[in-house]
Amino acid sequence: MPVNRPAKHLLRRSRWLAALPLALVGLLILSPDALANCCTVKSGGSPNANAISSLYNIVFYISLVVFFAVVGMLVYSIYRFRAHKHPVATQIHGNPKLEIGMTLTAAGILVVLAAVTFIKLPSIINPPNSDPGAIQALTASLTQPTPPNGQKLTICVTGRQFIWRYTYGANCDKSAWQDKLPYSYQEMEVPAGVTVSLVIQSSDVTHAWWVPQLGGKVDAVPGYTTYTWFKPLHAGETYRGQCAQLCGRQHAFMTALVKVVTPREYRHYIATLSIEIRQQNDLAGQLRQQLIQSGDLTANGTV
Numbered sequence: 001m002p003v004n005r006p007a008k009h010l011l012r013r014s015r016w017l018a019a020l021p022l023a024l025v026g027l028l029i030l031s032p033d034a035l036a037n038c039c040t041v042k043s044g045g046s047p048n049a050n051a052i053s054s055l056y057n058i059v060f061y062i063s064l065v066v067f068f069a070v071v072g073m074l075v076y077s078i079y080r081f082r083a084h085k086h087p088v089a090t091q092i093h094g095n096p097k098l099e100i101g102m103t104l105t106a107a108g109i110l111v112v113l114a115a116v117t118f119i120k121l122p123s124i125i126n127p128p129n130s131d132p133g134a135i136q137a138l139t140a141s142l143t144q145p146t147p148p149n150g151q152k153l154t155i156c157v158t159g160r161q162f163i164w165r166y167t168y169g170a171n172c173d174k175s176a177w178q179d180k181l182p183y184s185y186q187e188m189e190v191p192a193g194v195t196v197s198l199v200i201q202s203s204d205v206t207h208a209w210w211v212p213q214l215g216g217k218v219d220a221v222p223g224y225t226t227y228t229w230f231k232p233l234h235a236g237e238t239y240r241g242q243c244a245q246l247c248g249r250q251h252a253f254m255t256a257l258v259k260v261v262t263p264r265e266y267r268h269y270i271a272t273l274s275i276e277i278r279q280q281n282d283l284a285g286q287l288r289q290q291l292i293q294s295g296d297l298t299a300n301g302t303v
Contacts, residue, residue, distance in 0.1 A: 211241030
C-alpha cells in the first residue's frame with residue numbers, strides 16, 4: 001500500500017531529528033576546543049584539583065560502562081523480543097543465577113568506588129609541603145589546613161556583594177587592621193610551589209569561592225570560617241573562577257582571579273602593595289585634616 005504524502009513528510013522529519021544528535025556529537029569530536037572539559041572537571045593548577053579530577057574520571061568512566069551495559073541490554077531486548085517476531089510475550093518466572101550475578105556485580109562496583117574514594121581523599125583534604133626554598137621569607141601561620149612541616153602562606157578570602165577581598169599574612173582573620181596587613185581586591189597573587197591556606201569568610205550574604213583548576217568550591221557563610229588550600233604548580237599561569245553561590249542581582253560579576261608568580265616576584269608584589277596602601281592611607285589622613293580645618297568635617301567624622 002503506497003504511503004501518503006503526510007506520512008512521508010513525518011518519516012523524513014523523524015529521520016532528520018534522529019540524525020541531529022549524531023551530527024552534534026560529530027561536531028564536538030571534530031572540534032577539540034569545544035570538546036575540552038565538556039564532560040570532565042578542570043584541573044592542572046594544584047595537586048588537590050588533580051586528585052579531584054582523577055577521582056571524578058574514575059567514577060565517570062565506570063558510570064559510562066554501566067550506562068552502556070544497561071542501554072545495550074535494553075536495546076538487545078527490544079530487538080530480540082520485538083512484537084512481530086514474538087506476538088505472545090514469554091513468561092519468565094526468575095533466573096537465580098542472573099539475579100545473584102547482577103547483585104554481586106553492583107556490590108562490587110560500589111566497593112571499588114568506595115575504595116578509590118578513600119584512597120584519593122587524603123590527597124584532596126591534606127595539603128602537601130611547599131617546595132624547598134619557595135617558602136623562604138613568606139608569611140606563615142598556624143590556622144588549618146597545615147602542611148606536615150607547617151610551612152605555608154595564609155590568605156584570608158572575604159566575600160562581599162559583589163567582590164572578593166584578599167588579605168595576605170598570618171592572623172589575617174584576627175588582627176589584619178592592627179598588623180596593617182596588605183590586601184587586594186578581585187585578583188589574588190600567589191607564589192608558585194608554595195602551599196596556600198585560604199581562610200574564607202563573608203561580610204554580608206552567603207558566597208562560594210571557586211577556581212575550578214585549583215580545587216573544589218568552598219562556601220563563605222556569614223558568621224562562620226571555612227578553610228581550603230591549593231598549591232600552584234607553575235609560575236606565569238592565571239586561573240579564573242566565579243562566586244558559585246547566588247548572592248544577589250550582580251552575582252554574575254563576582255569573579256575571582258588567581259595569578260601565579262615566582263616567590264621573588266611575590267615578595268616584591270607584597271612590598272609594593274604595602275607601600276601603595278600606606279601612601280593612600282597617608283593621603284586620606286591629609287584630606288581628613290584639611291576637611292577638619294576647613295570646617296567641612298568634625299573630629300568625630302560627622303559632616
